Amino acid sequence: MTLFFLGIALTALGGAAAWLLQGRRRIADTAFAVLAVLGCIAGLIPAVGALAGRAAGGVAWDMGPATGIWAFEIDALSAVFLLVVFGVGLANVLYGIAYLGPERAHRPVGGTHFLTALFLAAMALVVTARATVVFLIAWEMMALTAYLLVVFEDEDRQVRRAGLVYLAATHLGALALIAMFALWGSWAGGFTFDALGGAALPAGSTAAVLSLALAGFGMKAGLVPLHFWLPGAHASAPSHVSGLMSGVMIKTGIYGLLRVIQLLGGIPAWWGWVVLSLGIVSGVLGVLWALAQHDLKRLLAYHSIENIGIILLGVGAGALGVAYEQPVVAVLGFAGAVLHTVNHAVFKSLLFLGAGAIARATATRAIDRLGGLARRMPVTWIAFLIGSVAIVGLPPLNGFVSEWLVFQGLLAGAAVGGPVRGAVLGVAALAVIGGLALACFAKVTGIVFLGEPRSTAAAQGREPGAGYLGPMVALALVCIVIGLLPPLVVGPAMEVAAGIAAVTPAQLPAILDPVHRGAWGIALVSGGLVALIAVGWAVRRALERRRPSAWSETWACGYAAATPRMQYTAASFAAPLLRTFARFSGIRTERGPATFHSHPFDLVLERVVRPTWHRVLEVAEVIRPVQHGRLHTYLLYIVGVLLALLVYLWRGAPS
Amino acid sequence: MIVWPAIVTLVWLLVVAPLLPGIATKTRAWLTGRRGPPLLQLYFDLGKLWRKRCTYSRTTTWMFRVAPLTLLMTTLGAACLLPLDGSHAVLRFSGDFIAFASLLALGRFALVLAGLDTGSSFEGMGASRDVTFATFTEPALLLGFATLALLSGSLSLTGMFGTAPTPAWTAGAGHVGAAQALIATSLFLVLLAETARVPVDDPATHLELTMIHEVIVLDHSGPDLAVILYSGAVKLMVFGALVVGVLIPPAALSGVRAVAALTGGLVLVAALVGVVESATARLRLTRVPQFLVTAAALSALATLLVLLQ
Known part of the structure; x- marks a missing residue:
C-alpha cells in the first residue's frame, strides 16, 4: 500500500510541478512527464502484485467522528481497475502534455495538467477505497476535476452547456449513491465495506440497495437512458481527457456495480435480468446513435455507451449465474465484463487520441470534411485501424477476446439447463451490436482515412510528433499482445471473476480449463491468421515483381473528371441502416431545392x-x-x- | 492433436468449391431454357485472372492490396473450424463458433475498406449496402448457433454438428426436428445474402448502381480478383456445409460416407440456389432488410422453441 500512495503522491506532485513551473515550459513538461511515469509505475506494481496473488494488506485510519474510518485495500478486483487507471491513464497523460502544447498561445495549461493528475489520483482512490465516506469523497473529487477538465475550452457556449449537463447528471448519480450507502450502512451498522459486506440485511433492503446502485453507478457508466450527459461531455473535453473519461472514468461505474455484487453475496434473479436488458438496450442504441453522428469525437463517445452495454451483458450474465447458482455462467459472465472493461479502456483511449491527432492536424472533427489521411498520417492511420478492428470485436485483436468471453457467458447456461438459459437471447443483441459496430467503423476509417481529401483542411493533414504517436503506438501494441496471446489475460480475468462471484477454489479448475484451452485456440486462430496473411503478402510481392502492376484512375464508368467531392460520404454510407431503424436513430433532416442536411440529436x-x-x-x-x-x-x-x-x-x- | 481425416476432407472441399457457383449458374440456365456457361467456368476464370497483372487506382493504399488476402485467409480459417468429415474440425475449442462468425466479419471489414479505398461512389454504395445487410445476417447466424448449442449442450462447432446425432422427429423430441428445420431454412437465407445471390443480390447484373458485392470489387483485377472470386466459392461451400450439417448431422455417418454425403448435399444446396435464382426476382434494396429479418426471426423462433420446451 505504501507504494500505491507513493504513486498517487508522485502523480499529484507532477501535476503541481506542471502548474507551478508553467512559466518555464520545457522544465514543467519534463517534470510532469517524469513524475507521472514514476508515479504510475509505482501505482502499477502493487496492482500487478495483487493480480499475481500477492495481495497487500489493507490500511485503515480513524479520522474522527466527521468522516469515520478511512480504509483502503487492493484486492484482485481493485487491481484490475488500477491497471486501467495507471496504465491507460499514463498514456493519456503523456499524450496530453504534447496535445496541450499548442494551446499555450491562448491560455495557461499548467492548471489543466494539475487537474488531470488529480483526476487520475481520484480515480485510483475510488477503486481502492474501502469505506463509504472516503469513497464518496474520492468519487466527488473525480466528478469535479472531470467537470473542470471538460470546460477547458470555456469560451465555447456548447462546451459550457455540455459541462453543466454533466455536472447536474453526475450529482444526481452521486445523490443515489449517498442514499444507497446511508441506507445500507444504517442497516449494516457500520460504514466500512467490511461492515457492509458482513451484514445480514432486512428483507427487501437488497432490492433498495441494488436499485440505487444501478441508478448511481449507471449514471457514471452512461447506460441508456442515463447516458444523456456523456456524448456532450466526452466530445467537448480535450482529446486526452476524453480518453481518460471514456476509457477510465465511466468504468468506475462498472467497478461500483461489481463491488456491490461482491459485497452483497446473493443477488436476486430479477436484477440480473434488468442488467441484461439494460445491456441490450445500451449496446444496440449506443452503436445505432454512434452511426448517426457526423462529429468524430461524438461518434466515439456513443461507442462508449455501446461498450458499456457489452460490459453490462457480461455483468448481467454473471449476476444471473450468481442468482441461479451456476458458477460457470457467473465466472464467464463476470470475466467477460472485467476483460472488456480493460480492453475498452485501451482501444477507446487509442481511438480518442487518434481523433485528437486528426483534429490537431486538420482543425476539424467533421467526418465528411476529411478523407485521404492514410497517406498523410500513416502511423496514426495504422494505430486508428488497430483500434477500430479491436472495438468491432474482430480477431486478431483484444476486443474479440473479451466479446468471446461475454458470448460464452451468455451461452454457458445451455449446458446446465434451467432458467439461466434465457440469457441466450443476449447473443442476438451482441450479434446486432457487432454488425452495427462494423458498419460504423467501416464508415469512420473508410471515410476519414481512405479515398481523396474532401477539403483543403484534410489535404493539409500532417503526421503529428512523437509526443502524440508514442502513447498511441503503445496502446495499439497492448491491443495486439492481448489479441495474439489471450491466455495471458483470460486466466487472471477468470480469477477476478471467481472472486466477485464467490466461487470456491475447488470449483475453479473445472470452469477454467475448457476456457483456457479455448483461449489457446483463439491464439492459434489469430496467430495463424496473421501468419497466413504474411505468407500471402510475400507471395503477392513475388508475383508482382514478375508482372509489374499497372496504375490508373479509379473506375467511374468512363467519366474521367471526378472530383473528391463526388466521393461517397459518411452520411450516405450510414443512411440505409439509419433509415431501417428510423424510429430510434435520432436524426433530423432538412431538404431544400438543392440542399440536404441531416442533424443527429440525442x-x-x-x-x-x-x-x-x-x-x-x-x-x-x-x-x-x-x-x-x-x-x-x-x-x-x-x-x-x-x-x-x-x-x-x-x-x-x-x- | 492433428486430425488428418479432417485436413484431407478440407483440402478436397477446397478443390471442388469453385464447382458450386458453376452448378448454381447451370441450374439457373437450364430452368430458364438456356445452355449457360460450362460447369467449370469459374476454374477457367480463376486460371485466366491468375495469369494477368493487377491494375490499381492511384487513389488506393496498401489496404486495397491486403484486403483480398485477408478475405481469403479469414474464409479459409472459418472453414477450418467446421467438422467437415463428420467427427472433427481441423481446429476446435469452446466458443469456436464465435471465431467462425468473427473471421467472416473481418473478411467483410477488409473488403469494405478496400472498396472505400478507391474513393469511388459506386464502391462506397456497395460497401454501405453490404454492411447494412450483414447487420441482419449476423444475428440470424449466431442465433442459429446458439440454438444448436442449446440442443447439444456444447459451445463448439464440432460439438454442435459432429457429436452424436440429435434424435430428430422421434417421440417426445419433435421440437428438435422442427428447430433444426427452422435453423436450416434460416441458414439457407443467410447463405443467399452472404454469397450475394438472388433475391438479395444478383451475380449476373451489369449495372453498377444496382450491384452490391460485385461493385465493392469493381476496381480489383488480375490475381487479386481471382483470390476474391475463389473466396466467394469457399464461402458458398462453408455456408452450404452449415445447412447440410444441420439437416444431416454428419456424425450419423462416418469417414468416407460422411464426406460423400456432405459433397452430395453441397451439390444439392448449389442446385437449390440456382432454382431460387430462376424462380424469384431480386428484391428492391429497401425490402432486403425485411427478407433478412425473416431469416433472423426463423432462428429466434427455433431458439424459443428449444428454450420453452
Missing part, C-alpha cells in the same frame, strides 16, 4: 431530459415568490415558524 436528452427540466423550472417558478430576498418577509417567516413551534409545544407538550 433522443433521451431532447425528448425526455429537457422537457422534464422545463417542467421542473415551471414548478419552481410557481413557488419562487416565497423566496424573493426581502428582509422583512424573511423576518415574518421566522416569527411565523416560532409562533407555530410555540403553539405546537404548548398543545402537544406532555403535562
Whole structure:
C-alpha cells in the first residue's frame, strides 16, 4: 500500500510541478512527464502484485467522528481497475502534455495538467477505497476535476452547456449513491465495506440497495437512458481527457456495480435480468446513435455507451449465474465484463487520441470534411485501424477476446439447463451490436482515412510528433499482445471473476480449463491468421515483381473528371441502416431545392431530459415568490415558524 | 492433436468449391431454357485472372492490396473450424463458433475498406449496402448457433454438428426436428445474402448502381480478383456445409460416407440456389432488410422453441 500512495503522491506532485513551473515550459513538461511515469509505475506494481496473488494488506485510519474510518485495500478486483487507471491513464497523460502544447498561445495549461493528475489520483482512490465516506469523497473529487477538465475550452457556449449537463447528471448519480450507502450502512451498522459486506440485511433492503446502485453507478457508466450527459461531455473535453473519461472514468461505474455484487453475496434473479436488458438496450442504441453522428469525437463517445452495454451483458450474465447458482455462467459472465472493461479502456483511449491527432492536424472533427489521411498520417492511420478492428470485436485483436468471453457467458447456461438459459437471447443483441459496430467503423476509417481529401483542411493533414504517436503506438501494441496471446489475460480475468462471484477454489479448475484451452485456440486462430496473411503478402510481392502492376484512375464508368467531392460520404454510407431503424436513430433532416442536411440529436436528452427540466423550472417558478430576498418577509417567516413551534409545544407538550 | 481425416476432407472441399457457383449458374440456365456457361467456368476464370497483372487506382493504399488476402485467409480459417468429415474440425475449442462468425466479419471489414479505398461512389454504395445487410445476417447466424448449442449442450462447432446425432422427429423430441428445420431454412437465407445471390443480390447484373458485392470489387483485377472470386466459392461451400450439417448431422455417418454425403448435399444446396435464382426476382434494396429479418426471426423462433420446451 505504501507504494500505491507513493504513486498517487508522485502523480499529484507532477501535476503541481506542471502548474507551478508553467512559466518555464520545457522544465514543467519534463517534470510532469517524469513524475507521472514514476508515479504510475509505482501505482502499477502493487496492482500487478495483487493480480499475481500477492495481495497487500489493507490500511485503515480513524479520522474522527466527521468522516469515520478511512480504509483502503487492493484486492484482485481493485487491481484490475488500477491497471486501467495507471496504465491507460499514463498514456493519456503523456499524450496530453504534447496535445496541450499548442494551446499555450491562448491560455495557461499548467492548471489543466494539475487537474488531470488529480483526476487520475481520484480515480485510483475510488477503486481502492474501502469505506463509504472516503469513497464518496474520492468519487466527488473525480466528478469535479472531470467537470473542470471538460470546460477547458470555456469560451465555447456548447462546451459550457455540455459541462453543466454533466455536472447536474453526475450529482444526481452521486445523490443515489449517498442514499444507497446511508441506507445500507444504517442497516449494516457500520460504514466500512467490511461492515457492509458482513451484514445480514432486512428483507427487501437488497432490492433498495441494488436499485440505487444501478441508478448511481449507471449514471457514471452512461447506460441508456442515463447516458444523456456523456456524448456532450466526452466530445467537448480535450482529446486526452476524453480518453481518460471514456476509457477510465465511466468504468468506475462498472467497478461500483461489481463491488456491490461482491459485497452483497446473493443477488436476486430479477436484477440480473434488468442488467441484461439494460445491456441490450445500451449496446444496440449506443452503436445505432454512434452511426448517426457526423462529429468524430461524438461518434466515439456513443461507442462508449455501446461498450458499456457489452460490459453490462457480461455483468448481467454473471449476476444471473450468481442468482441461479451456476458458477460457470457467473465466472464467464463476470470475466467477460472485467476483460472488456480493460480492453475498452485501451482501444477507446487509442481511438480518442487518434481523433485528437486528426483534429490537431486538420482543425476539424467533421467526418465528411476529411478523407485521404492514410497517406498523410500513416502511423496514426495504422494505430486508428488497430483500434477500430479491436472495438468491432474482430480477431486478431483484444476486443474479440473479451466479446468471446461475454458470448460464452451468455451461452454457458445451455449446458446446465434451467432458467439461466434465457440469457441466450443476449447473443442476438451482441450479434446486432457487432454488425452495427462494423458498419460504423467501416464508415469512420473508410471515410476519414481512405479515398481523396474532401477539403483543403484534410489535404493539409500532417503526421503529428512523437509526443502524440508514442502513447498511441503503445496502446495499439497492448491491443495486439492481448489479441495474439489471450491466455495471458483470460486466466487472471477468470480469477477476478471467481472472486466477485464467490466461487470456491475447488470449483475453479473445472470452469477454467475448457476456457483456457479455448483461449489457446483463439491464439492459434489469430496467430495463424496473421501468419497466413504474411505468407500471402510475400507471395503477392513475388508475383508482382514478375508482372509489374499497372496504375490508373479509379473506375467511374468512363467519366474521367471526378472530383473528391463526388466521393461517397459518411452520411450516405450510414443512411440505409439509419433509415431501417428510423424510429430510434435520432436524426433530423432538412431538404431544400438543392440542399440536404441531416442533424443527429440525442433522443433521451431532447425528448425526455429537457422537457422534464422545463417542467421542473415551471414548478419552481410557481413557488419562487416565497423566496424573493426581502428582509422583512424573511423576518415574518421566522416569527411565523416560532409562533407555530410555540403553539405546537404548548398543545402537544406532555403535562 | 492433428486430425488428418479432417485436413484431407478440407483440402478436397477446397478443390471442388469453385464447382458450386458453376452448378448454381447451370441450374439457373437450364430452368430458364438456356445452355449457360460450362460447369467449370469459374476454374477457367480463376486460371485466366491468375495469369494477368493487377491494375490499381492511384487513389488506393496498401489496404486495397491486403484486403483480398485477408478475405481469403479469414474464409479459409472459418472453414477450418467446421467438422467437415463428420467427427472433427481441423481446429476446435469452446466458443469456436464465435471465431467462425468473427473471421467472416473481418473478411467483410477488409473488403469494405478496400472498396472505400478507391474513393469511388459506386464502391462506397456497395460497401454501405453490404454492411447494412450483414447487420441482419449476423444475428440470424449466431442465433442459429446458439440454438444448436442449446440442443447439444456444447459451445463448439464440432460439438454442435459432429457429436452424436440429435434424435430428430422421434417421440417426445419433435421440437428438435422442427428447430433444426427452422435453423436450416434460416441458414439457407443467410447463405443467399452472404454469397450475394438472388433475391438479395444478383451475380449476373451489369449495372453498377444496382450491384452490391460485385461493385465493392469493381476496381480489383488480375490475381487479386481471382483470390476474391475463389473466396466467394469457399464461402458458398462453408455456408452450404452449415445447412447440410444441420439437416444431416454428419456424425450419423462416418469417414468416407460422411464426406460423400456432405459433397452430395453441397451439390444439392448449389442446385437449390440456382432454382431460387430462376424462380424469384431480386428484391428492391429497401425490402432486403425485411427478407433478412425473416431469416433472423426463423432462428429466434427455433431458439424459443428449444428454450420453452
